[in-house]
Amino acid sequence: MKNNSLVIMAGGASSRMKQSLENADLDEVIKEIAYTQHKSLIPLGEAKKPLLHYLIKNAKDAGYNDCYIITNTENQAFKDLVGDSDSEYEGVKVHFAVQHVPKGREKPMGTADALLQCMQQHPTLKKERFTVCNGDNLYSAGALADLRKAREIPHAIISYSGSGLGFSNERLAAFAVMDISSEGCLKTIIEKPGLEQMEAYRDASGELRISMNIFNFTGALVLSYLENCPINPKRDEKELPEAVRNIVEDDPKSTICLPRSERIPDLTNADDIKNFNLYL
Helix, strand or coil: CCCCCCECCCCCCCCCHHHHHCCCCCHHHHHHHHCCCHHHHHHEEEEEHHHHHHHHHHHCCCCCCCEEEEECCCCCHHHHHCCCCCCCCCCEEEEEEEEECCCCCCCCCCCCHHHHHHHHCCCCHHHHEEEEEEECCCCCCCHHCCCCCCCCCEEEEEEHHHHHHHCCHHCCCEEEEEEEECCCCCEEECCCHHHHHHHHHHCCCCCHHHHHHEEEEEHHHHHHHHHCCCCCCCCCCHHHHHHHHHHHHHHCEEEEEEEECCCEEECCCCHHHHHHCCCC
């Protein structure tokens, strides 16, 4: 089964980034781009290349041939960077999927819906395995390559060590913590557990395992979980981690956790734009 496609979710509103820009010590040109475009397109480092550039480059290094970028309808800036759909960028063939907002709603339906719409627009994904990740984290070529390795289990997720991410316990408590079985399979994902609840999920070595929203799915098996994903009552969205929780509830051996320990450059707020220079 083919396993050389990467789906990048880049259709979000970047709300936290935009809220943090007002008092940020940044070049005004960079600020304007951060205000008006998706954060994966903000120029970074001395080369002024956006995160999306580096993510696609890492995908190529990891052996991916196709990249599907999920955007909203206003996606010309993405095309200005990588070309129109079916263009080649950094040695990878790039395709676009648009997450449309349903009638009667003011915002998209969430990440599970984004992936579902991508698979509907590109049915080839239903016949293969593929990796899906956020567009505002720079995942390493090593992590992307791990998800392409042959395995018997249908789905996989990278389980990052909390200590390796380099964040305080307070910040880790705002991430998604993973509960993993003794066989290395995902039992559940706990979103933003808080400091006290988080301690219950340390593994035998005392390590926390964190989900950074990078998965590898068998398309034919994930599809129904995306279609039937419930709407989160607080966010009013269909969230991909909820679909994954339903998968492992139905089949506790369906999703293998692949451990890694490394930092992941991300773009959550304005300070991250300057700090990105440390990684490039």
